Amino acid sequence: MFSSCTSKTQAAEPSELVIPAQPGQDNGLTIGLTRQETLHTHGIRTQADGSVPAEKALQKLEQGNSRYVEGMPQQRSFDADARLALAQHGQNPFATIIGCADSRCPLEILFDAQPGDIFVLRNAGNTCTHAEGSMVGSVEYSVCHLHTNLILVLGHTCCGAIAGATATALSKTDKSQNDAQPSST
Numbered sequence: 470m471f472s473s474c475t476s477k478t479q480a481a482e483p484s485e486l487v488i489p490a491q492p493g494q495d496n497g498l499t500i501g502l503t504r505q506e507t508l509h510t511h512g513i514r515t516q517a518d519g520s521v522p523a524e525k526a527l528q529k530l531e532q533g534n535s536r537y538v539e540g541m542p543q544q545r546s547f548d549a550d551a552r553l554a555l556a557q558h559g560q561n562p563f564a565t566i567i568g569c570a571d572s573r574c575p576l577e578i579l580f581d582a583q584p585g586d587i588f589v590l591r592n593a594g595n596t597c598t599h600a601e602g603s604m605v606g607s608v609e610y611s612v613c614h615l616h617t618n619l620i621l622v623l624g625h626t627c628c629g630a631i632a633g634a635t636a637t638a639l640s641k642t643d644k645s646q647n648d649a650q651p652s653s654t
Contacts, residue, residue: 515558533581
């Protein structure tokens, strides 16, 4: 069971802006390239930025997944300054995602997210059963300490863990039914 936690009120998530370089204008990049500017306090989502309402977080995940499906991820870099900002100012993910450990399902890529955007929990079969300590504790941490307002459980097709668990459950059911039938001898 999840513990109760207090809610922290923060300003809403700012929008991201993309400002193209103008010919002849020095913007810190080679002229003619595009540089992404954000309204995040430290250039990347950190604890200095506001929390994101669940509806907006879901919208951001849907938009990121659409970019992934279309093969049009945002062009951005995760450089030493971004790593330093996250290390110094702390993470502030806008959503928590419980996904499968399957190496074919990299959540940050599927949602076109960068480090600091989503709090990722992965295990085989993307499960959180019987108050499993590490998964439940991690979800509680994301909600109570990091103040994420959206928890998404993401499944995928051709999941070996689910297929294996289903086969095991079905074989136990078949064995139970066979054991319950009277012997014909």
